[in-house]
Amino acid sequence: MSQRPTRKSYYEELRQRGYSRRDFMKFCATIAAYLGLETAGAGQVVKALESKPRIPVIWLHFQECTCCSESFIRSSHPIVADILLDKLSLDYTETLMAASGHQAEQCMRDTMEKYKGEYVLCVEGSVPTEADGVYCMIGGRTSLDILKEAGSNAKAVICWGSCASNGCVQAAKPNPTGATPIHKLLSGVPIIKVPGCPPIGEVMAGVLVHIITFGRIPELDGIGRPKAFYSKRVHDTCYRRPFYDAGLFVETFDDASAKKGHYLYKVGCKGPSTYNACGVTKWNNGTSFPIQSGHGCFGCSEEGYWDASALYLRNQPFPGFGIESDADKIGTAAAVVTVAGMAAHAVMTNVRKSRLISNLVKEGKKAEKDL
Amino acid sequence: MSTHKLRRVFVWQLPVRFFHWINALAIVTLCVTGYLIGKPPALQFSGEAYERYVFGWIRYIHFVAAYIFLFNFIFRIYWGFAGNKYARWKNFIPTTRKYFEEMWQVLKIDILQIKSKEHLVVGHNALAGFIYFLTFILFAIQCVTGFGLYEAMSQSWIAGMFAWVSPLFGGDFDLRQIHHITMWLFILFTIVHVHLVFYHDYVEGRGEISSMGGGWKFIEEEAFLREEEEPASNAKKVA
Numbered sequence: 001m002s003q004r005p006t007r008k009s010y011y012e013e014l015r016q017r018g019y020s021r022r023d024f025m026k027f028c029a030t031i032a033a034y035l036g037l038e039t040a041g042a043g044q045v046v047k048a049l050e051s052k053p054r055i056p057v058i059w060l061h062f063q064e065c066t067c068c069s070e071s072f073i074r075s076s077h078p079i080v081a082d083i084l085l086d087k088l089s090l091d092y093t094e095t096l097m098a099a100s101g102h103q104a105e106q107c108m109r110d111t112m113e114k115y116k117g118e119y120v121l122c123v124e125g126s127v128p129t130e131a132d133g134v135y136c137m138i139g140g141r142t143s144l145d146i147l148k149e150a151g152s153n154a155k156a157v158i159c160w161g162s163c164a165s166n167g168c169v170q171a172a173k174p175n176p177t178g179a180t181p182i183h184k185l186l187s188g189v190p191i192i193k194v195p196g197c198p199p200i201g202e203v204m205a206g207v208l209v210h211i212i213t214f215g216r217i218p219e220l221d222g223i224g225r226p227k228a229f230y231s232k233r234v235h236d237t238c239y240r241r242p243f244y245d246a247g248l249f250v251e252t253f254d255d256a257s258a259k260k261g262h263y264l265y266k267v268g269c270k271g272p273s274t275y276n277a278c279g280v281t282k283w284n285n286g287t288s289f290p291i292q293s294g295h296g297c298f299g300c301s302e303e304g305y306w307d308a309s310a311l312y313l314r315n316q317p318f319p320g321f322g323i324e325s326d327a328d329k330i331g332t333a334a335a336v337v338t339v340a341g342m343a344a345h346a347v348m349t350n351v352r353k354s355r356l357i358s359n360l361v362k363e364g365k366k367a368e369k370d371l
Numbered sequence: 372m373s374t375h376k377l378r379r380v381f382v383w384q385l386p387v388r389f390f391h392w393i394n395a396l397a398i399v400t401l402c403v404t405g406y407l408i409g410k411p412p413a414l415q416f417s418g419e420a421y422e423r424y425v426f427g428w429i430r431y432i433h434f435v436a437a438y439i440f441l442f443n444f445i446f447r448i449y450w451g452f453a454g455n456k457y458a459r460w461k462n463f464i465p466t467t468r469k470y471f472e473e474m475w476q477v478l479k480i481d482i483l484q485i486k487s488k489e490h491l492v493v494g495h496n497a498l499a500g501f502i503y504f505l506t507f508i509l510f511a512i513q514c515v516t517g518f519g520l521y522e523a524m525s526q527s528w529i530a531g532m533f534a535w536v537s538p539l540f541g542g543d544f545d546l547r548q549i550h551h552i553t554m555w556l557f558i559l560f561t562i563v564h565v566h567l568v569f570y571h572d573y574v575e576g577r578g579e580i581s582s583m584g585g586g587w588k589f590i591e592e593e594a595f596l597r598e599e600e601e602p603a604s605n606a607k608k609v610a
Binding site: 053088099127166220221223231233234236242243244246247248249251255256265266272273274299302303304305308314315316320327328330331334335338341342345346349352353356357359360362363367 | 373374375386393406409410411412413414415416420421422423424425426427429441482484523534535539541543544545547548551554555558559562563566570573574576592
C-alpha cells in the first residue's frame with residue numbers, strides 16, 4: 001500500500017460493486033428513517049454519500065467477543081456491510097482485514113499518519129489495566145498503548161458495544177483484568193458510546209452514516225449515547241406496554257399470562273430501566289427482539305448490568321444481604337424489628353415512668369371530680 | 372401529687388400543620404402506590420387489556436403525589452426561614468453546643484429512660500429536630516431519584532430539571548434500588564414517629580397529638596415563672 005488511490009465517494013464505490021441507483025436510494029431512505037431525520041434528511045444523506053469521500057476508519061478489537069462486528073455485518077440492509085465495512089471504510093480491523101503481521105500494523109500506522117485528525121476510531125471491547133495490561137496484547141503492544149496512540153489523533157472515537165462503553169461482563173465483579181471502558185482512558189476527543197451486547201446493527205450503521213452525512217458526531221445524551229437511539233427506554237416503545245398499564249403480568253414463564261403475551265415485568269424484564277432502540281428497530285432485519293420472543297429484556301446496554309441486575313428478578317438483591325434479599329424483604333425485616341422495638345419501648349415507659357404516669361392520671365382524675 | 376395550671380401556647384402555625392398533613396398523606400400514598408409499582412399484585416382479567424388501566428392509574432397517582440410531595444417540601448424549606456421560632460431551620464440543624472447537650476438529654480430521658488425526671492420542650496426536641504433534618508435529606512434523595520427515574524417518561528420541564536440524575540448513577544438500575552430502599556426508611560420513620568407522638572402525649576400530657584390539629588400545646592404555669600428567672604431557654608427541667 002505504498003500508493004493510496006484517491007478516495008472515492010461511497011456512491012462511486014457502490015456502483016462499482018454493482019449496486020443500482022435504486023438500491024442506493026433505498027438504503028439512504030432506510031438509514032435516514034433509522035436516524036430519525038425528517039423527510040428532507042434522506043436527501044442530505046444521499047448528497048453526502050454521493051459527494052463526500054469515504055471516512056477512513058480504524059476498528060480496534062480488545063477484550064470482546066466480536067458480537068458487535070457480527071451484529072454490524074448482519075444489519076438489515078446489505079449495503080451497510082458493503083458500504084461501511086467490507087470494502088470501503090476499514091483501513092484496519094483485526095477480524096476482517098486481509099493483511100496480517102507487519103503489513104497490517106504498517107497499514108494502521110499509514111492511516112494514522114495520512115489521515116491525522118480525520119479518521120474515525122471504532123473500538124470494540126474494553127481495555128485491561130491490571131498487570132500493566134498484559135491481558136490483551138496485539139502485535140506485542142498492550143491494548144492501552146494502542147488505544148492511546150490511535151485515539152490521540154482521531155476525529156472521533158466510537159465505542160461499540162457495552163464492553164467499550166461500560167465494561168460489560170469482563171468488568172463485572174471482581175473484574176480480575178481491570179477491564180476499563182474507553183471513556184475512562186481517553187480524553188480530549190469526542191467519544192460516542194453505542195452500548196448493547198451487541199448493539200443493533202442498524203444503530204451502528206446509523207451512527208456512522210450520521211458522521212458521514214453531517215461531518216460531526218450525533219447529538220449525545222448525558223451518558224454520551226446518541227439520542228436518536230438511546231433516549232427512550234425499551235419499555236416506552238414496547239408492544240407489550242398496554243398489558244403493563246392494564247396491570248396484567250406474567251408470573252411464571254409457563255402460566256396462562258405468558259401464553260397471552262402479557263407483560264414480563266415480574267419475571268425480570270429490565271425494559272423499564274433500559275435505554276435502547278430494540279422496541280422500534282428490532283433485530284435480524286426487524287424480525288423480533290427478546291421481549292417479542294417471550295423473554296424479558298436483560299438490560300444489556302445498561303452500565304453494570306451484570307452486577308446490578310439479577311436477570312430473572314424484578315427486585316434486585318442487595319450486596320451484603322445475600323442472594324435472596326431484595327428491598328422489600330430487607331424493609332419488611334427492618335419494620336418488624338422496629339415495631340418490636342417500639343413495643344418494648346412502650347412497655348419500658350410504663351415501668352420506668354410509672355410514678356410520673358400515675359401522677360398524671362391522679363391529677364386528671366381529680367380534675368374530673370372537681371369539674 | 373401536684374396540681375398544674377396549664378397555659379395554652381401556639382406552637383404549630385397553620386402552614387406547618389398543612390405541611391404536616393399534606394406530607395403525611397403524600398407519603399402514605401407514595402409508599403402504597405410505590406410498593407405496588409415495585410411488586411404488582413397478580414391480577415387476572417378475562418377481558419381485553421384496553422378495557423383496563425389499573426397499573427396506569429397506580430403510576431398516575433404516584434406521580435401526582437410525587438409533585439405534591441416535592442412542592443410541599445420546597446414550601447417547608449421556605450417556611451424554615453419565614454415561620455415562627457418553632458418552625459425555624461435552627462430547630463433541625465445543630466449549630467450550638469446546647470443543641471447536642473439536649474439531644475443527649477432526650478436520649479437519656481425518653482429513649483433509654485435512665486433518668487426519670489422530665490424535661491420541657493415546647494416545639495421539637497433536639498433529637499427529634501435532628502431526626503427530621505435527616506428525614507429532610509431522605510425527602511431530597513427520594514425527590515431526586517424519583518424524578519430522575521420519571522424524567523425519561525415526562526415532557527414536563529420540572530421533571531426535565533432532573534435529567535442529570537440518571538447519568539450520574541450510570542443508568543436507572545441503581546437509581547431504582549436507592550428509590551426502593553429509601554421508601555422503607557420512610558416506613559420505618561413513620562412507625563417510630565407515630566409511636567413517639569403517642570409516647571409524648573402519654574407521659575407529658577401536654578397535648579402532643581392534638582397540637583398538629585389545632586396548633587396548641589398546654590404548658591405548665593411554672594415553666595413560665597422559671598422562664599422569667601432564666602430566660603431564653605428552649606429546654607428546661609421540670610420537677
